[in-house]
Amino acid sequence: MSGGIYKCTDAQGKTHYGDRPCGDNASVIVPRTAPRVDTGADQRRDKTQRLLDAMEEERRQEQQAAQEKRDEAEKRRLNCQRARARLRKFSEASSVYHVDSEGNRSVFTDAERESSTQEARDAVERWCDDS
Numbered sequence: 001m002s003g004g005i006y007k008c009t010d011a012q013g014k015t016h017y018g019d020r021p022c023g024d025n026a027s028v029i030v031p032r033t034a035p036r037v038d039t040g041a042d043q044r045r046d047k048t049q050r051l052l053d054a055m056e057e058e059r060r061q062e063q064q065a066a067q068e069k070r071d072e073a074e075k076r077r078l079n080c081q082r083a084r085a086r087l088r089k090f091s092e093a094s095s096v097y098h099v100d101s102e103g104n105r106s107v108f109t110d111a112e113r114e115s116s117t118q119e120a121r122d123a124v125e126r127w128c129d130d131s
Contacts, residue, residue, distance in 0.1 A: 005029040076127055083123035090117040 007029050008022035009015050016022055017029070090096060096113055097105040108116065 005031065076129070080124070080128040083120060083127050087117065087120035087124050090120050 004019075005028070006018050006021050006026045007015060008018070008026045090113060096108045096116070098108065099105055
């Protein structure tokens with residue numbers, strides 16, 4: 001037989017393998033057939049990949065939502081600062097005035113000042129969390 005795999009045992013009891021018979025006591029080894037390929041493995045691998053992709057997308061969306069929440073909190077904080085500064089201006093200044101396009105000042109009337117102060121209070125209430 002040519003092209004097979006031969007197994008021989010020498011006088012010392014040592015086993016040898018080769019592609020030629022090594023003596024009278026050589027036996028032919030018949031390799032087993034390779035195991036069948038599991039066609040379900042590809043499906044499981046694809047399902048696992050889809051699951052991993054879905055988890056990655058979910059994590060990305062959670063990170064995006066967290067960033068949007070941080071951005072909104074920063075926007076609220078800045079708007080609160082502006083609203084409080086404006087309220088302080090209307091509440092504490094001895095006089096408040098407009099500046100027209102030519103740079104001329106005109107002092108607020110009492111009604112304008114009260115209206116602007118109320119608008120500033122409303123803005124503080126909207127933007128600032130004093131809880």
